[in-house]
Amino acid sequence: MAFDTTKTALLIIDLQNDNLIKGGKFENSGAVEHAQKQNVVENIKAIADHARTAGIPVFHNLFVVEKGAKGIGNRAPIFQAIAETESIVRGTWGAAPVEGLEPKEGDFVIEKSRMSAFNGTQLDVLLRGLGIETIIVTGVWTNMAVEHTCRDGADHGYHVVIATDGTSTISEEWQKAALDYAMNNIATKMTSAEIISHI
Numbered sequence: 001m002a003f004d005t006t007k008t009a010l011l012i013i014d015l016q017n018d019n020l021i022k023g024g025k026f027e028n029s030g031a032v033e034h035a036q037k038q039n040v041v042e043n044i045k046a047i048a049d050h051a052r053t054a055g056i057p058v059f060h061n062l063f064v065v066e067k068g069a070k071g072i073g074n075r076a077p078i079f080q081a082i083a084e085t086e087s088i089v090r091g092t093w094g095a096a097p098v099e100g101l102e103p104k105e106g107d108f109v110i111e112k113s114r115m116s117a118f119n120g121t122q123l124d125v126l127l128r129g130l131g132i133e134t135i136i137v138t139g140v141w142t143n144m145a146v147e148h149t150c151r152d153g154a155d156h157g158y159h160v161v162i163a164t165d166g167t168s169t170i171s172e173e174w175q176k177a178a179l180d181y182a183m184n185n186i187a188t189k190m191t192s193a194e195i196i197s198h199i
Contacts, residue, residue: 002198003056009132010051010058012044013117013139013146015101018087018094020140020168025087025094030170031140038168038175043192044138045100047166050196057130058107060097061117063145064090072113078144116148124156134159136195137187138166143178150187160187163195 018024020035035041048058065072067090069083082088088095096102103109110121117123127135135158137150146167153160162183169175179189190198 003134005054005056007131007133008056009127010048010056010136011061011117011149012101013061013149014063015044015098015139016062016088017096017098021098025085034170035168038165040166040168041098041100043166047138047163047192047195050199054199059110060103060107061110061112063088064095064111065113066090115145116152118149118152118156134161136161136163138163140168142167142169143174147178147182150183154186162187162189163192164189166192
């Protein structure tokens, strides 16, 4: 299956320092180790480089909160955790894209305050404006933000491809739960090498 580069977009979900880099607010969650095991930063960078060369638009979907986590709510445990850790706050190192995957000229940057990159953002409008039919989804957290984005993408009518080694979470158990169960009937699962070979 070769990707139609005129109808494909790459989404990079929540690849920010607090989420997967040593020294980030979620360092003690297991996220740093799992991201390293998955080689997630290098794999996504390789996909993004090939995508740009092929003319595929790259979307950076960043979860950003205001100081004090105002406005995100505190009923769901994930939002409680973001507020309690004071993570991914606008203007901080923790909210910035990881080194090597900063937005480049021509990329799109979408800010969000919910798990799905579609929820409350212009993502769907921009994708449709570009004539996109297939989205390649990469990033963190596989069982939360990535999964929510894939589900919404399928519901919006896109062909969803998830990068199995271009995604990471807090453990292999959660990774497998997302990929082996949640993504069934939602997305096509491909490795980063397979994605690159089909671009």
